Amino acid sequence: MEERRRFPRINKNSTVEFKELEFPISKEGFFTSHILNISANGVIFEAEKKFSIDTMLQLRINLIGWHKEKNDFYKFDETAVSEPLLAIGRVVRIEELKKAKSYKIGVEFINLNEDDKEALISFIQKSI
Numbered sequence: 001m002e003e004r005r006r007f008p009r010i011n012k013n014s015t016v017e018f019k020e021l022e023f024p025i026s027k028e029g030f031f032t033s034h035i036l037n038i039s040a041n042g043v044i045f046e047a048e049k050k051f052s053i054d055t056m057l058q059l060r061i062n063l064i065g066w067h068k069e070k071n072d073f074y075k076f077d078e079t080a081v082s083e084p085l086l087a088i089g090r091v092v093r094i095e096e097l098k099k100a101k102s103y104k105i106g107v108e109f110i111n112l113n114e115d116d117k118e119a120l121i122s123f124i125q126k127s128i
Helices: 114-127
Strands: 015-020 031-038 042-047 056-062 085-097 102-112
Touching: 015 042, 042 085, 056 102, 085 114, 102 114
Parallel strands: none
Antiparallel strands: 015 031, 015 056, 031 042, 042 102, 056 085, 085 102
């Protein structure tokens, strides 16, 4: 079967913090969940909260090691703490998981810093 996705996906045991986008942007009120998979184009995670299609979300993705692919000085500092990948995304898919009473949420990245996207692509390629 031919792969139709533009970017490969990886399964990663990482977390995502998310909340509905609001202005002014706040650092509080986030929910936390485990990532099911991630690509340079988006992320899928499980959540107890249901969102509507096209809902905009503020995301903080805690993907250990991704920052080492960034083009900056701190990627060489072993003591540097990995900063979360920050993005704005749009809900494009929702699947109800009846057994778990939760939802599988598919989010497309809408606003992701270009340098961070390149680092994410490199991180995913090295993880495959």
